[in-house]
Amino acid sequence: MLHLPAEIIDQTLQELQGSEKHGLASYATINKSWQTAVEAHIWKDVEVKFHEFNSFQEYCSSSGDASSDARRSEDGIDDDQEPANPDSEDKSQGWTDSEDGEGDYDSEDSDDITPLDEKISAARSEQERFYQEIATVWRELSRWAHDFQLQHIQVRIHGHSLYKLLGYLRQYEQDFLDDALLGPRVGPEIQQLSAITTFSLWADEQIDLWPALLACNLAHSFASLSNLNIDNADREKKYIITRCRFRKDLAERLAKLPQTLQPLALSLPYRGNINHEVEPCRMLHRGRDILSQALNRISVSLTTLTLKLNQISPDIFWNPACTQHNPTWPNLLTLTLETGFETGFETAFREYMLHGSNWELPRRKAYAAPLSVLRADITPAEEEDEEFGDFPFASFEAIPVGLC
Numbered sequence: 001m002l003h004l005p006a007e008i009i010d011q012t013l014q015e016l017q018g019s020e021k022h023g024l025a026s027y028a029t030i031n032k033s034w035q036t037a038v039e040a041h042i043w044k045d046v047e048v049k050f051h052e053f054n055s056f057q058e059y060c061s062s063s064g065d066a067s068s069d070a071r072r073s074e075d076g077i078d079d080d081q082e083p084a085n086p087d088s089e090d091k092s093q094g095w096t097d098s099e100d101g102e103g104d105y106d107s108e109d110s111d112d113i114t115p116l117d118e119k120i121s122a123a124r125s126e127q128e129r130f131y132q133e134i135a136t137v138w139r140e141l142s143r144w145a146h147d148f149q150l151q152h153i154q155v156r157i158h159g160h161s162l163y164k165l166l167g168y169l170r171q172y173e174q175d176f177l178d179d180a181l182l183g184p185r186v187g188p189e190i191q192q193l194s195a196i197t198t199f200s201l202w203a204d205e206q207i208d209l210w211p212a213l214l215a216c217n218l219a220h221s222f223a224s225l226s227n228l229n230i231d232n233a234d235r236e237k238k239y240i241i242t243r244c245r246f247r248k249d250l251a252e253r254l255a256k257l258p259q260t261l262q263p264l265a266l267s268l269p270y271r272g273n274i275n276h277e278v279e280p281c282r283m284l285h286r287g288r289d290i291l292s293q294a295l296n297r298i299s300v301s302l303t304t305l306t307l308k309l310n311q312i313s314p315d316i317f318w319n320p321a322c323t324q325h326n327p328t329w330p331n332l333l334t335l336t337l338e339t340g341f342e343t344g345f346e347t348a349f350r351e352y353m354l355h356g357s358n359w360e361l362p363r364r365k366a367y368a369a370p371l372s373v374l375r376a377d378i379t380p381a382e383e384e385d386e387e388f389g390d391f392p393f394a395s396f397e398a399i400p401v402g403l404c
Contacts, residue, residue, distance in 0.1 A: 296317065
């Protein structure tokens with residue numbers, strides 16, 4: 001039973017006495033009065049101490065109240081400009097780049113690209129506004145972050161994917177390979193925050209890899225950054241070529257992260273490309289897994305590396321161009337790697353359920369790692385994912401021999 005001070009009950013009764021006929025009050029009235037009394041009692045004894053203020057959270061969204069000054073847009077398209085929603089059923093804009101570079105496009109409206117030009121222009125202007133607002137927030141933080149001992153900044157982003165819009169650019173033979181729509185790299189206009197040691201970015205699971213690119217950009221504005229946590233996702237079901245382009249750009253920016261980093265957590269789970277039956281799409285660049293290679297390079301100076309992503313190769317352990325056969329991780333203490341086998345929505349998962357232990361999983365090579373012990377567990381999913389059909393799931397954890 002909950003016991004509250006008598007003054008809360010007394011205050012509520014006094015406010016309600018005589019306010020309603022027959023001594024009865026509506027539930028909403030009682031609830032509002034009760035909440036006011038409780039808040040007054042709680043805040044009466046609360047004392048805010050500046051040295052305890054060590055975290056700042058920024059909310060970025062492309063939806064919601066358009067009049068809100070705190071509104072942000074990570075996809076660069078305002079609500080009034082018809083954002084490129086991947087779930088849109090507009091058949092006149094059905095461009096999809098396929099794995100082999102070919103695409104299908106309904107040419108009925110292909111001669112009229114005015115709406116597309118407007119969307120591209122809106123996207124670029126909105127991204128410029130986004131970075132200007134980020135720069136404004138960073139300048140404000142630079143005035144008092146050090147005095148308040150601000151150490152941790154969290155950014156949360158919601159919005160739509162850019163894959164579809166960039167697919168249109170490819171259809172009209174416009175150059176989308178530069179980073180015009182991937183967001184400009186952080187320049188002198190972004191204020192340096194020397195007191196920040198931890199930066200975290202969370203993104204809506206329906207977004208592309210743009211938030212992860214943003215996190216890598218902003219990481220360079222923290223001179224003392226030691227902990228970076230990127231929680232993004234890549235759940236788009238098509239636009240494979242464009243997705244590979246994002247992945248390549250992300251690899252380049254990850255390789256250039258500040259050397260002051262110690263723990264790095266990167267979550268990029270990709271699920272549900274139902275355009276294939278069994279084999280996952282190839283997310284390689286010229287036959288190389290440059291994302292795994294970039295993570296290998298950045299991990300040299302890390303003490304903790306936590307990864308959750310699909311489409312990863314043994315390049316995460318060493319560069320194939322190197323003659324040394326052991327991972328070069330002089331400082332790494334803990335490596336946690338979660339990955340999964342991408343399957344089709346119907347065929348592969350249901351065959352596993354029918355054949356059980358007779359299902360043949362892809363074979364893995366055993367890589368010797370004298371400095372660490374590699375543990376792997378493959379466990380079946382408890383329930384079928386009705387939308388994505390992911391199965392099975394593999395989890396790896398590497399622990400130094402001295403700690404075993």
